[in-house]
Amino acid sequence: MPTPLLHSSKPLSKTWLNRMFSLVYAVALSILLLRHCHNLIYSPSTIAIALFLADFVFAFLWLTNQCFHWNPVERKVFPENLKHVASESKYPPIDVLICTADPTKEPPIGVVNTALSVMAYEYPAEKLSVYVSDDGGSKMTLYAFMECAKFAKQWIPYCKKYGVVDRAPEVYFGSQPSSYPETDHIKSMYEDMKSRVEAVVQSGGLSLDRVMEPEFQDAFRKWTPDFTSRQHPTVIQILLDNNADKDVAGDVMPNLIYVSREKNNLKPHNFKAGALNVMLRVSGLLTNGKLVLVLDCDMYSNDPETPLRALCYFMDPNADPKLGFVQFPQRFNGINKNDIYASEFMPETQILSLGMDGLLGAVFMGTGGFFKRDSISDDSPCGVTTESIQTKSNPINSKDVLVLAHEVASCNYEDHTKWGSKIGFRYGTITEDIYTSFQLHCEGWKSVLCNPKRAAFLGGSPSNLNDGLTQIKRWYMGFLEIFFNKYCPLIYGVRSMNPLQALCYTHYTLRSFWSIPIIIYAFLPQLSLINSVPIFTKVSEDGFFLYVFLFLGAYGKDFLDFVVFGRRSTIRWWNHQRMWLMWGLSSYPFALLERSLKCFGLSTFGFNVTSKVVDEEQNRLYEQGVVEFGVESLLFLPISVASLVSLWAFAKGVIHVLLYGRLEEFFVQIFISGFVVVNSWVIYEGMVLRKDRGKMPLKITLASIATAIAIYFLSTLIMFR
Numbered sequence: 136m137p138t139p140l141l142h143s144s145k146p147l148s149k150t151w152l153n154r155m156f157s158l159v160y161a162v163a164l165s166i167l168l169l170r171h172c173h174n175l176i177y178s179p180s181t182i183a184i185a186l187f188l189a190d191f192v193f194a195f196l197w198l199t200n201q202c203f204h205w206n207p208v209e210r211k212v213f214p215e216n217l218k219h220v221a222s223e224s225k226y227p228p229i230d231v232l233i234c235t236a237d238p239t240k241e242p243p244i245g246v247v248n249t250a251l252s253v254m255a256y257e258y259p260a261e262k263l264s265v266y267v268s269d270d271g272g273s274k275m276t277l278y279a280f281m282e283c284a285k286f287a288k289q290w291i292p293y294c295k296k297y298g299v300v301d302r303a304p305e306v307y308f309g310s311q312p313s314s315y316p317e318t319d320h321i322k323s324m325y326e327d328m329k330s331r332v333e334a335v336v337q338s339g340g341l342s343l344d345r346v347m348e349p350e351f352q353d354a355f356r357k358w359t360p361d362f363t364s365r366q367h368p369t370v371i372q373i374l375l376d377n378n379a380d381k382d383v384a385g386d387v388m389p390n391l392i393y394v395s396r397e398k399n400n401l402k403p404h405n406f407k408a409g410a411l412n413v414m415l416r417v418s419g420l421l422t423n424g425k426l427v428l429v430l431d432c433d434m435y436s437n438d439p440e441t442p443l444r445a446l447c448y449f450m451d452p453n454a455d456p457k458l459g460f461v462q463f464p465q466r467f468n469g470i471n472k473n474d475i476y477a478s479e480f481m482p483e484t485q486i487l488s489l490g491m492d493g494l495l496g497a498v499f500m501g502t503g504g505f506f507k508r509d510s511i512s513d514d515s516p517c518g519v520t521t522e523s524i525q526t527k528s529n530p531i532n533s534k535d536v537l538v539l540a541h542e543v544a545s546c547n548y549e550d551h552t553k554w555g556s557k558i559g560f561r562y563g564t565i566t567e568d569i570y571t572s573f574q575l576h577c578e579g580w581k582s583v584l585c586n587p588k589r590a591a592f593l594g595g596s597p598s599n600l601n602d603g604l605t606q607i608k609r610w611y612m613g614f615l616e617i618f619f620n621k622y623c624p625l626i627y628g629v630r631s632m633n634p635l636q637a638l639c640y641t642h643y644t645l646r647s648f649w650s651i652p653i654i655i656y657a658f659l660p661q662l663s664l665i666n667s668v669p670i671f672t673k674v675s676e677d678g679f680f681l682y683v684f685l686f687l688g689a690y691g692k693d694f695l696d697f698v699v700f701g702r703r704s705t706i707r708w709w710n711h712q713r714m715w716l717m718w719g720l721s722s723y724p725f726a727l728l729e730r731s732l733k734c735f736g737l738s739t740f741g742f743n744v745t746s747k748v749v750d751e752e753q754n755r756l757y758e759q760g761v762v763e764f765g766v767e768s769l770l771f772l773p774i775s776v777a778s779l780v781s782l783w784a785f786a787k788g789v790i791h792v793l794l795y796g797r798l799e800e801f802f803v804q805i806f807i808s809g810f811v812v813v814n815s816w817v818i819y820e821g822m823v824l825r826k827d828r829g830k831m832p833l834k835i836t837l838a839s840i841a842t843a844i845a846i847y848f849l850s851t852l853i854m855f856r
């Protein structure tokens with residue numbers, strides 16, 4: 136009998152269009168670069184050099200970007216066929232690792248929701264273990280999970296009995312669920328738990344002594360007076376043990392384990408990658424699940440059948456033995472209607488990932504990845520083979536296993552080992568996700584993108600401009616760390632894997648270089664216009680058509696991908712390209728700057744955890760789709776300077792046309808300035824029209840006016856004498 140189909144894949148229908156377009160566009164770009172070379176030879180000038188540089192970087196990034204469009208594939212899974220391949224008893228055990236790092240930025244009740252949503256997976260509970268990694272070393276988080284363990288005994292059977300789909304209680308009760316006999320009772324239990332946890336958090340943990348039942352007290356003895364989040368011993372607490380704990384219906388509970396690894400001020404802890412590696416070892420000792428699911432604390436499960444979808448790949452009898460992980464794309468809840476901060480990361484999660492999936496596989500996105508343990512971990516932590524541990528009748532509660540678990544969570548454990556370089560999540564960058572998948576692909580592992588209609592996980596995203604820009608800056612800084620490394624994707628990668636895939640990684644890690652053409656085009660045409668110097672071809676010359684084609688081609692293709700094939704609204708597309716310009720003026724160059732400073736040892740760049748706290752006023756602005764400036768952030772400065780310079784230039788251009796009729800020679804420059812002006816509308820509004828707390832801070836407005844004027848004088852002195 137043939138095996139029933141577990142998954143299928145087919146190339147996207149638009150592939151031929153992509154390839155044709157790439158070809159034509161490549162020809163146009165080459166002509167442009169040739170013209171530049173001609174100019175550089177026959178009439179060299181600072182302006183010619185700058186324009187060449189801009190277009191050269193643009194061409195390089197465009198070219199590497201085409202690799203994503205070469206062979207995109209679309210996959211489908213058929214979890215309903217799983218039962219024909221294997222019985223439930225054959226399903227592999229899964230260890231879920233949930234990371235949290237800061238109880239003030241990542242409210243513990245949110246982490247609890249994420250944990251509950253996966254503990255209630257439609258998966259045999261005895262094969263499910265949920266580990267919480269608390270890098271904040273917070274007893275508030277531990278307390279929240281003690282409450283979680285109790286509540287789970289009601290929540291899981293309830294979800295399974297009624298086939299609830301939203302298994303994060305916050306989402307479930309927020310969506311006016313249908314009413315069953317137990318609903319009200321469980322809802323009030325949840326509300327009670329939530330208010331207890333929030334009260335503890337509000338008191339900064341002080342009220343813990345009062346709320347705590349004696350059974351809980353013991354665990355907190357580790358929090359001695361000198362215990363801080365950056366200096367403390369390992370804390371491991373088994374909160375639910377599937378050999379002992381039963382839910383209210385008498386069924387087995389999944390394991391729930393709290394871990395806060397040892398921290399020492401003097402030792403680098405390698406951020407999330409470091410935390411995950413500890414979790415790999417601890418879980419390897421305790422439960423050793425064949426599959427490991429990595430989740431961020433805000434990425435709750437939105438579909439209880441997700442593990443079955445992943446199994447469609449892992450349990451396929453014909454599966455590639457080198458299949459390392461299955462990635463579910465990051466998706467977000469609470470994004471406003473027009474996605475003003477482009478938080479959906481539509482191209483990354485929906486276009487680029489399909490492109491890599493057609494080569495060697497999608498990148499790991501930090502969350503929502505099911506790993507085969509073998510691909511990422513070694514199987515003898517501590518030199519003890521896991522078999523010898525697994526033969527113990529109840530490893531997770533046995534004393535000697537727990538002693539070992541503390542040992543593998545200590546901050547000296549990794550000294551002189553390959554953890555972080557050849558094993559586990561890789562160190563050396565704050566975007567450990569992309570880097571780890573890059574290394575795995577180099578080693579010959581493959582991956583698969585599982586992109587079901589109903590999002591597998593949903594998480595939060597920044598809801599103000601500064602957070603959004605900061606997050607992007609952090610990522611692109613991390614990407615640069617990957618590129619300028621001894622395993623550079625362009626040099627080492629191209630030799631170690633499918634070169635197209637390596638070029639995809641090259642593109643990813645060098646994207647902050649977009650800032651070079653963006654900054655040049657946001658200032659040079661404008662400053663020349665203000666100085667009355669034409670720098671592009673006239674409308675009547677041949678070269679003009681080339682520019683029109685290149686501009687419309689790039690924007691048109693982007694529009695097609697986003698709106699027509701991607702089925703997003705036009706306004707979302709517009710907002711996305713606007714954000715891209717903002718990133719290009721701010722996050723990207725700051726990432727480049729920070730990376731350069733780091734080379735000289737001048738910057739110690741950390742992992743700035745994104746806040747998941749929603750403040751009401753901020754939320755209201757976001758819901759209304761109003762861009763929030765509010766804080767005095769240096770990240771706004773280049774954006775507002777560019778918007779002012781363009782406005783100035785545009786006005787000057789209009790004067791040139793109206794008074795002197797010089798439309799022909801200045802058309803391109805006026806168009807570019809006008810384009811920036813239209814994109815900058817929100818910024819002018821923020822500077823002069825708005826009165827709410829999200830308006831542009833006066834300091835930034837004044838600083839940008841001063842900077843714009845200074846840049847003008849400098850340009851007059853240097854370039855347009």
Ligand SMILES: O=c1ccn([C@@H]2O[C@H](COP(=O)(O)OP(=O)(O)O[C@H]3O[C@H](CO)[C@@H](O)[C@H](O)[C@H]3O)[C@@H](O)[C@H]2O)c(=O)[nH]1
Nearest residue numbers: 234235236270406407431432500501502565566742744745
């Ligand atoms: O020292 C640290 C720092 C962070 N985290 C956790 O890492 C996760 C991601 O951090 P967040 O601040 O939410 O960053 P994002 O920008 O939202 O994260 C994206 O980018 C990261 C890489 O920079 C990836 O790891 C994430 O999966 C991806 O969602 C969170 O669960 C944190 O608790 C730790 O466990 N330890």
Ligand SMILES: [Mn+2]
Nearest residue numbers: 431433595745
């Ligand atoms: Mn996040």
